[in-house]
Amino acid sequence: MVEFPRIAFVGGGNMAGALIEGLLARGCPPSRLVVLDVHEPTRQKWQARGLEVLEGPDSSLTGCDVWLLAVKPQQLKEVAQAARPCLGSDTLVVSIAAGIALSSLCAWFGTADHPWASVIRAMPNTPALVGQGVTGLAAASGVTDDQRQLATQILSTVGEVVWVDSDDQIDAVTALSGSGPAYVFRFIEGMVAGGQKLGLSAQQSQSLAIATVAGAARLAAQSGDPVETLREKVTSKGGTTAAALDVMQQRQFLETLVAAMQAAHQRAGELSAEFGRTEIGRAEG
Ligand SMILES: NC(=O)C1=CN([C@@H]2O[C@H](COP(=O)(O)OP(=O)(O)OC[C@H]3O[C@@H](n4cnc5c(N)ncnc54)[C@H](O)[C@@H]3O)[C@@H](O)[C@H]2O)C=CC1
Numbered sequence: 001m002v003e004f005p006r007i008a009f010v011g012g013g014n015m016a017g018a019l020i021e022g023l024l025a026r027g028c029p030p031s032r033l034v035v036l037d038v039h040e041p042t043r044q045k046w047q048a049r050g051l052e053v054l055e056g057p058d059s060s061l062t063g064c065d066v067w068l069l070a071v072k073p074q075q076l077k078e079v080a081q082a083a084r085p086c087l088g089s090d091t092l093v094v095s096i097a098a099g100i101a102l103s104s105l106c107a108w109f110g111t112a113d114h115p116w117a118s119v120i121r122a123m124p125n126t127p128a129l130v131g132q133g134v135t136g137l138a139a140a141s142g143v144t145d146d147q148r149q150l151a152t153q154i155l156s157t158v159g160e161v162v163w164v165d166s167d168d169q170i171d172a173v174t175a176l177s178g179s180g181p182a183y184v185f186r187f188i189e190g191m192v193a194g195g196q197k198l199g200l201s202a203q204q205s206q207s208l209a210i211a212t213v214a215g216a217a218r219l220a221a222q223s224g225d226p227v228e229t230l231r232e233k234v235t236s237k238g239g240t241t242a243a244a245l246d247v248m249q250q251r252q253f254l255e256t257l258v259a260a261m262q263a264a265h266q267r268a269g270e271l272s273a274e275f276g277r278t279e280i281g282r283a284e285g
């Protein structure tokens with residue numbers, strides 16, 4: 001990125017932290033970043049890193065090119081209502097909140113008659129913290145190509161970006177890669193527990209499990225082979241891997257994973273129904 005845009009993080013918690021650390025690690029000057037957070041220790045933490053911090057919306061927000069909304073879905077509507085008067089004429093609003101639809105965001109930042117056009121929904125994940133994230137993005141119909149490029153530039157500082165065609169698909173992205181690191185961590189926990197049961201120490205099991213997951217992911221990314229082929233290459237006929245995979249199949253490992261993702265997807269829809277109502281834009285429009 002030639003020049004970093006000025007970005008306001010609305011909510012400076014875990015996920016904003018992953019993105020901020022990623023941006024800083026990639027050379028974004030702290031002076032380009034603003035954090036608005038109601039929690040004083042969080043503000044102090046970012047202030048100590050050289051960022052401008054705000055307790056509530058003010059004109060500093062108006063001067064930012066991008067607002068990156070990183071509060072909980074439950075808080076977003078109220079936050080939008082409070083911050084809306086500070087929008088600049090060209091502010092790009094990027095929300096990472098799970099489940100909150102583009103149509104709600106456009107209504108909250110604009111009015112029922114004139115929804116805010118410049119809204120992007122993004123779903124990053126926590127490996128952003130180490131520059132290995134992946135973010136799914138969908139844009140409201142009024143977003144310009146330059147604004148898409150701006151969002152791509154920001155999120156690609158912390159990993160890959162994948163644009164999808166519709167808002168609905170962001171709920172699927174959430175269930176796959178947004179929540180996905182937790183599935184992988186659970187998988188590693190299981191491998192560590194298994195290693196210990198078989199006589200390895202916790203530390204040995206953890207080193208072996210993490211390196212195996214990281215190495216297998218890299219092989220899948222770099223090899224030209226489909227993952228099915230890679231799996232088959234590990235699995236000798238009548239060997240140890242086949243014995244393990246048989247148990248996984250008997251215990252419906254794949255079906256369990258798919259059902260878990262469906263539950264995450266369903267929860268995204270519920271968050272939208274519970275917290276994505278659009279009355280603010282109507283009432284004040
Ligand atoms: N944790 C994850 O892996 C991912 C989370 N997300 C989304 O990111 C968003 C944030 O999640 P986390 O960072 O995990 O939550 P968090 O609880 O760590 O951060 C939320 C922050 O918002 C602040 N806050 C609360 N009310 C506020 C207000 N009225 N004005 C300003 N700041 C306020 C809190 O003090 C806190 O620092 C959520 O919407 C979540 O759906 C998206 C992708 C991945």
Ligand SMILES: O=C(O)[C@@H]1CCC=N1
Nearest residue numbers: 097098174178179180
């Ligand atoms: O659990 C959640 O709701 C958020 C969204 C994706 C990851 N964490």
